[in-house]
Amino acid sequence: MNSAIAPQKPDKPNRPLAPGDGAPAGTTVRDVCRTYVERLRGGELGSLPAVGGLVVLCVFFAVLRPVFLSNLNFANLLTQSAGSIAIAMGLVFVLLLGEIDLSAGYASGVCAAVLAILLTNHGWPWYAATAAAMLTGAAIGLLLGTLVAKVGIPSFVVTLAAFLGFQGIVLILLKEGTNVSIKDPTILAIANDNLSPVLGWALLAVCVVAVVALQLRRSSDRRKRGLPGIPSSVLAARIGAIVVLGGTAVYLLNQERSRNVLVGSLKGVPIVVPVIAALLLLGTLTLQRTGFGLHVYAVGGSPEAARRAGINVAFIRISAFVICSCLAAVGGIIAASRGNSVDPNTGGSNVLLLAVGSAVIGGTSLFGGRGRVVDAVLGGLVVAVIQNGMGLMGYSSGVKYAVTGSVLLVAAGVDALSRRRSVQR
């Protein structure tokens, strides 16, 4: 690109001034609360609806079906939702641009089929097959992104065509519908095995230390420069919440949840949990802390402003589709692991809709410019709780779909209304 003529050292403002003395030195807890309330009023609801919904749903199902709270069910909930959450995380990138990828579900199916065929029919080692599946995802994203960004076909049409096309490719790959079973122990472990209890605690400790270190470094840097920062009490509360929630989750998952210990012990954090956590961390750092992430938001907010700022809009669009399809590949691998096999339905039926629903329910806007990777996780958990809880209550799939669809509609409605609110100002 144009890096040769990018400004090398116009580093100083034109008229340098003593820095810092204009900035308010401290920010109080009250300021933080007031800013938060103002944001809510302005239509920026953030994670509030998803977290609120999650709490309400959990209480609701726990009261009606106490088994909902069992350790076994808790672990199930996480492994059930992981594949769809991975796909939803990818969709966040595309939705942030105001685009859509309707083919992400079947893209995950194609990648899963590639994985299964290479593993089982061709005897590839797990890492090579996984790499091939991921490359397939990247190639799919490159194709879709190029058609949208360079040729200029609306993403709705491109990915609708791809939705049909990939469905066909899965059928062709699987020879008109055979089921390819997976026997590779590493791939099977992803969605079926657990970390040892000690490892679970150790990983949590590493996460907490990393988060604390990042936050402290940031806030001490800001304080040193006299920039307004987050008060230590709010910081401490945030870190405390992570410790308590993470600690409770690890503790519960480390309990024995086998129905019959004599047959086999079943305890520990499911391996998909650290997989999703790692993707969450990586995705969040990318979107919130890198120039690339900022440009994704900029293109989603105003493509023209981004273009005038010298951002390569087409590159950002294509990259978002590549990321989306790669995360769809991850979702496909998780699904293949969980199902112990791949069939023409892998990534099909409601997979895409649940993933889009997850992102939107979590708070990512369908209009672009607003959303975070964590939305996919929160929304994915809401969707999983609805499916799981209603299943426990004995409702049929039909009712579950109808309810999930209504929740998606409510979330999209909240999105549209909050957008109208922020546009009106």
Place this chain on the structure above:
Amino acid sequence: MTRTPILELRGIDKSFGAVQVLHDVALSAYAGEVTALVGDNGAGKSTLVKCIGGIHPIDAGDYLFEGRPVQVHSPRDAAELGVEIVYQDLALCDNLDIVQNMFLGREKRRGAFLDDSTMEEMAAATLKGLSVRTVKSLRQKVSSLSGGQRQTVAIAKAVLWNSKLVILDEPTAALGVAQTAQVLELVRRLADNGLAVVLISHNMNDVFAVSDRIAALYLGRMAAQVTTSDVTHAQVVELITSGRSGDLGLTTTANGAAA
């Protein structure tokens, strides 16, 4: 006048398809001066500015910067020269905060990550240098700002860099009286700080209040470039509406060709 202008355009032509919007346009802008670019709606002022900023390629003509001929094909090329433009449609991202907008496309980085603290510091210093006290927090989203505040952010964005030429396209068009006065004061301060400033405006009071020179565009042609103290309101209005005023302005042949 033997000073070299910061910006000198000669013989600029620009068409959109079959429609020629700019005909043989010349324009000069000098350091420390405000050059007002005036003209009726549709005269081609915004188009000229977009050509200067590298948004539209020019069809023909010379683009000289500090006396050297240059090629400007993209906004980055213009920024590299030290040309900053505050567009009529402000070109801010509503979903980003003030600091993010000011540094968009030219972020400070520390390793792989953004250096938010440095950017916020520089943004605060720039706003302070422009005596801007109207924004509460640099981390508020642009969607929550008033029209005047947005304009201020857009101008601050333009002077954040070592810019030599700042062009403002109708910066006061959407503002109230008090905010207009503030923005004009800001414009004058930019020139007093040694920048070349081109100000597009419809308002004669604004033009005569801050400008050193006036360039009048009429139907895509440069009718005249004059020193502000040499002309009256009425003469400038005539240049805008008919392309000529007494011995100033376009000759009839050029005028006829445009019609």
